[in-house]
Amino acid sequence: MAKRMFLMLGVTAVLLTALGFMKFKQIHSAVQAASFQPPPEAVTSVVVQREQWPATMGVIGTMEAVHGVMVSADLPGIVARINFDSGKPVRAGDILVELDTSQERAQLASFEAQRDLAKVNFGRMQQLVKDGVISRMEYDQATAQQKQTEANVGEIRATIERKAIRAPFSGVLGIRKINLGQYLSAGSAVVQLQSLNPIYVNFGLPQQALGQVRVGRSLRVTSEDLVGKVFTGRVTALDSVVDQATRNVQVQATLPNPEGKLQPGMFVQVEVVLGASRSVVTLPASAISYAPYGDSVFVIAELKDPKGQTYRGVRQQFVKLEGSRGDQVAVVSGLNPGDEVVTSGVFKLRNGGAVQVNNKVQPGNNPAPKPEDS
Numbered sequence: 489m490a491k492r493m494f495l496m497l498g499v500t501a502v503l504l505t506a507l508g509f510m511k512f513k514q515i516h517s518a519v520q521a522a523s524f525q526p527p528p529e530a531v532t533s534v535v536v537q538r539e540q541w542p543a544t545m546g547v548i549g550t551m552e553a554v555h556g557v558m559v560s561a562d563l564p565g566i567v568a569r570i571n572f573d574s575g576k577p578v579r580a581g582d583i584l585v586e587l588d589t590s591q592e593r594a595q596l597a598s599f600e601a602q603r604d605l606a607k608v609n610f611g612r613m614q615q616l617v618k619d620g621v622i623s624r625m626e627y628d629q630a631t632a633q634q635k636q637t638e639a640n641v642g643e644i645r646a647t648i649e650r651k652a653i654r655a656p657f658s659g660v661l662g663i664r665k666i667n668l669g670q671y672l673s674a675g676s677a678v679v680q681l682q683s684l685n686p687i688y689v690n691f692g693l694p695q696q697a698l699g700q701v702r703v704g705r706s707l708r709v710t711s712e713d714l715v716g717k718v719f720t721g722r723v724t725a726l727d728s729v730v731d732q733a734t735r736n737v738q739v740q741a742t743l744p745n746p747e748g749k750l751q752p753g754m755f756v757q758v759e760v761v762l763g764a765s766r767s768v769v770t771l772p773a774s775a776i777s778y779a780p781y782g783d784s785v786f787v788i789a790e791l792k793d794p795k796g797q798t799y800r801g802v803r804q805q806f807v808k809l810e811g812s813r814g815d816q817v818a819v820v821s822g823l824n825p826g827d828e829v830v831t832s833g834v835f836k837l838r839n840g841g842a843v844q845v846n847n848k849v850q851p852g853n854n855p856a857p858k859p860e861d862s
Contacts, residue, residue, distance in 0.1 A: 528800070528842040531833040532850055533788055534772070538825050541768040541818050542761060543700070544811070549691035549709065549758040551750050554742070555657050555683035559584060561672040562650045572679070574663045578655045585666065585678055587651040596644045603637035610634040659683040660748065682752055687745040689721065691758045692736035700762035701726065707741055708759040709750070719743050719750065723760070768810070768818040774851040775831040776817060782806045785823070786830040786837050788845065802830060804839045815852035 565587030572584045613630040616622045662680030666672065689709055693701055701723065709719040721743030730737050741758075743750065750756070777784045784806045791801035807822030823829065830837065832851045837843070 528844040529833060529836055530846050531786075531788075531830045531837070531843045532847050533828050533845050534775070534831050534850070536769045536771060536819075536823055536825060536827050536829055538767050539770050540765045541770065541811070541813070542765045544759050544761055544813070545693065545697060546757060546759050546812075547691045547693060549689045549756050551752050551754040551756060552688040552690055553659075553682040553684065553752040554686055554688055555659060555681075556752055557656065557681055559653060559655070559678045559681050561585075561587070561653060561674060561676045561678060563587070563647065564671070564673045565589075565651050567666055567668055567670045567672060570664070570666070570668055572661055572664070574679070575661060577660050578658065578681070580655055580657045582655045583652050584655055584661075585653040587653070587672065589648045589651050592644055592648045592651070596641065596648065599637065599640040599644055603634075603641050606630075606634040606637040653678060655681060657681070657683055684748045684750070684752075685745045686721075686742050687750050687752070688724075689741050689743060689750075689756060689758060691739055691741075691760075692731070692734065693739055693760065695730050695735050695737060697760075697762060698726075698730075698737055701739060701760065706761050709743060709756050710759075711750070711754060711756045713754070714749055717749060719745070768820055769823045769825065770816045771819055771823075771829060772815055772831050772851045773812065773817050775829055775834065776807075776809065777804075777834045783809055785819075786834055787823075788828040788830060788843060791840060799842050800844070801840055801842050802837055 567585060568588040569586040570584075571582070571586070572578060578584070610630050610633075613622065613627050616627075659681045660683075662682070664679050665677050666679075672678075689707075703723050703726065705723045707721055707723065709721065710717065721741045723739055724742045725740040727738040739760075771785065775785050777786070784804050786802040787805045788800060788802055790798050791803070792798055805822055807819045809817050810820045811818045830843065
């Protein structure tokens with residue numbers, strides 16, 4: 489009996505020892521994990537400097553022709569001749585379309601004959617009224633008849649002239665909308681005509697910018713469809729009211745467009761100069777960590793670990809941004825010249841984390857980048 493008891497006590501002691509050893513190993517592993525330091529993260533960096541940043545605002549604009557109309561028929565008639573080609577330039581006064589005027593010309597010949605007869609009768613009446621052969625009333629009737637025939641001739645000539653559809657101004661034609669022999673009613677569309685040089689760009693600016701925008705301010709216009717092309721112009725008009733829905737004011741600028749690259753209706757990027765340039769700290773856009781509670785960057789500095797040893801690490805610094813230009817953003821507060829800021833790899837960093845700087849490959853930091861295929 490005693491032997492069995494000693495055996496059970498020995499087995500229990502062995503089990504307790506094993507459990508104690510396992511618990512010791514777990515605690516030891518946890519202590520080691522708590523003191524483990526992850527390896528430094530590889531990042532790129534830049535030492536920030538102050539630059540003169542132009543006070544500009546980027547918005548989306550729409551191109552509009554200075555003169556643009558749909559040329560249409562003034563009077564009804566049948567198309568007798570088409571004197572233009574689609575997409576070609578024309579000058580003011582060029583005849584685009586001639587409508588059939590055979591009936592009007594026949595009427596003109598009749599009215600001209602009546603006019604000539606009225607002139608002869610009027611000449612006779614002048615002599616007869618001097619001689620007292622006819623009354624003054626008959627003479628007045630002859631005078632009115634002569635004037636009426638002159639008016640009839642002028643009216644039919646004006647009708648014939650109006651059946652020659654002319655370009656109201658110089659510009660570039662669109663696609664022809666009529667065919668030879670087609671009957672046109674009054675107001676029927678013939679062809680679009682747009683004056684492309686100069687050209688307008690219309691865009692909206694928030695009401696906060698009204699105090700900084702005035703007629704004569706310069707601006708730059710670019711388009712994703714015209715890579716490498718930059719057009720410059722000046723503000724020529726501001727709307728007199730602010731849109732109640734958007735709280736924006738419409739602005740119109742005029743640009744030279746000698747090659748006709750800008751077309752009415754195109755969406756473009758407009759950069760408006762609002763005032764004098766200012767001194768700001770510039771960073772590549774990849775250096776900013778955007779978040780709902782605030783934008784921040786990681787500043788590289790000499791930090792100390794719990795053991796008091798120094799290492800190169802990062803601290804998170806909140807910043808205030810104001811505007812962008814190309815690959816760059818403007819930082820107006822939160823950084824000082826000389827600070828070394830992480831420019832790539834910010835998504836994997838934490839406050840106090842160790843870093844290793846490798847600047848062999850740097851992110852874009854160009855205020856006016858150009859695509860490689862441009």
